[in-house]
Ligand SMILES: Cc1ncc(COP(=O)(O)OP(=O)(O)O)c(N)n1
């Protein structure tokens with residue numbers, strides 16, 4: 001008898017805790033099954049029902065699912081699955097039966113899913129041969145308060161690459177229509193091994209429009225991938241538009257940033273016409289994230305570590321991710337200590353950072369390229385060659401599917417498809433504390449003010465370009481005297497003057513200062529490949 005091979009593409013797991021008003025688990029499942037694109041498999045997950053009530057609910061839902069030809073599984077309870085006669089069970093590691101026992105009780109034709117959260121569990125799981133593996137949680141989720149640490153898409157990818165192609169695998173935890181493509185894309189490993197589907201609870205069960213939620217998830221999963229590198233290249237003539245969007249939308253920049261730079265970040269946000277808020281109270285995050293034109297800066301400079309610090313960052317990341325707001329992550333000091341590097345990697349894995357911004361040591365450390373080497377948090381820079389640094393930002397952006405900015409004497413920016421180098425700026429930028437960090441506020445404001453479906457590489461480059469031009473102007477105004485303190489004040493004034501004026505940003509950020517670096521290299525290309533060559537596009541490489 002061949003083992004069952006269910007369609008796991010859109011896997012609905014029920015929940016009776018977070019239902020919308022006037023609905024039940026039954027009514028939500030019934031609605032989903034009537035959708036144009038219903039879930040391909042359903043699991044009933046009830047933690048508080050008596051056995052009798054659980055069996056009653058499962059029988060009612062099984063009548064529905066069988067009518068629609070959709071397999072039904074029961075979470076944890078082999079006895080309930082046996083009583084109902086449905087297609088199988090999903091098991092965790094503390095459940096009433098292990099996989100071999102469940103297989104003996106249920107027989108060879110039933111589906112048995114098993115959860116895995118780390119490589120140790122995976123190794124054991126492969127030895128008991130379940131039908132499929134549920135990898136998670138991908139992101140932190142309130143639906144399962146006792147969940148293991150989030151894996152992020154790098155963690156899912158790492159587990160997936162150790163699962164034989166013959167065994168099916170899905171991901172679960174914090175997945176919704178806004179991040180599902182990224183989860184599918186980023187978890188694909190280099191050999192092309194991909195997830196067989198995604199499991200969602202609240203994205204459907206908590207929705208007042210469950211039919212729409214199913215259809216949207218189906219369509220998002222099956223759209224041509226958004227994340228293939230496109231031919232989009234920045235249009236320098238759009239620079240003024242990005243700045244004008246700030247005047248139009250007055251974006252709010254939610255900062256969780258370090259104590260040393262709070263005042264500088266607030267002043268710089270105000271100088272460009274954005275509105276700063278420094279909130280480290282998780283009770284406010286959902287309300288802040290729900291406002292229009294919001295960006296978030298997560299800067300780990302004052303790294304206190306510990307669970308509270310972790311929850312603060314992951315909580316803000318989650319709320320802004322749910323709303324699709326841009327998040328600028330500054331992994332301050334990630335190149336200085338291993339505790340910081342591990343924390344930074346956990347943040348990048350625990351949600352989606354729209355832009356990762358750091359100096360050479362921080363970005364290399366996050367990319368797993370360099371062991372701890374910086375002496376402090378201030379930027380060791382300028383050590384790598386242009387070719388090497390361009391490849392580092394390109395590869396990290398490709399892997400994370402976001403924008404990576406490496407600041408230094410030259411700034412390198414990549415979205416994986418296109419890699420740029422900006423050569424303007426002032427020596428004072430590295431001599432006044434807070435100036436580097438506050439660039440994150442300006443980038444967040446430019447991204448938050450941009451149209452929702454816009455590629456953000458243009459706004460990011462305009463933000464950096466405008467910042468660097470203001471820094472150069474302030475230096476010029478000092479007329480050669482060495483006055484970092486005065487420079488800082490003049491810099492804020494120059495920034496305000498450029499941001500609030502109608503000066504032509506395109507001309508200010510002169511084209512020769514924004515160079516596109518081509519043929520930077522593809523993910524997986526062996527080191528020591530060809531150098532940078534103008535005129536050859538990565539897409540053709
Ligand atoms: C499809 C799928 N994957 C993982 C889980 C989690 O199961 P488990 O680890 O047993 O945790 P609980 O669901 O029992 O809280 C799942 N239910 N479904």
Ligand SMILES: Cc1ncsc1CCOP(=O)(O)O
Nearest residue numbers: 137141143173174200201202
């Ligand atoms: C059951 C389970 N197992 C790992 S995360 C999770 C809950 C996922 O819920 P949601 O899709 O609402 O984040």
